[in-house]
Amino acid sequence: MNYYERPTPLQEQAYAEARQHFAKHLKQFKASCETLHNIECNLSVTANDIFGVTPKSSGRVIQTDDGRHWQLDIDLTKLTSVCHRQTPAGLEFAVVECLPLKSTEIRDVLNSGHDVREVLQTFTRDQRQVLQVWKNDVIAQVREHLAEKYPHQDMNLVVESFDIKLAREFSRRETLAQNHSHGVRI
């Protein structure tokens, strides 16, 4: 693919249409990237806050699906919280997700350990992997949408533009797109 290839009018039109069609996905992907970025930026502060609240304990107890009981310290997101519990080896920390489904609720320990900073780092690393899965799926959906809407047309340039747009949100490197946007305005 020529990096300086200009999009055809049809590709321009397809890009604008697909962007509208996937507007909700793009907006939510961006918001989730920002949420994760904020957690990453405030990781040290959050870790210190947890040490601050741990001795006092919020009094809220969560029993996870594996039967363990955790004292809730801080909510990271709407569904995930940092918790702790006493073990013979000392305090154990965990990121716990409470996910209410239609018929049941999943209460999972996403990751745990004795170093709260490491627990938070593992959590953010895992969330980046989730965003990567999401990004790849959105790109596949864009590819499928374009193939159905514009059969027998080369829409690789449009798909690549979406890929770059999402990658930019993902990495938050604002300068990336300018040099590699293939002429399609993002």
Next chain:
Amino acid sequence: MATIPEPEPKTIAQPVERLAYSVQEAADMLGVHYFSVYRLIQRGKLKTCRALRGKLLVPRTELMKLLGTE
């Protein structure tokens, strides 16, 4: 005089159960945001397959398992 034949009783098509669903559809069935579905996929709680162009599909059996209705 020609008589108009009575129309044959129409057979109502039974809805076919899908074998797999998109992430958005899976999220709707589970009653969660689709980011939560991607999280379940990432940690292996929901197994997926892929459509021809790479789109993730969640098998119906996996959803039923998670909802505890299988």
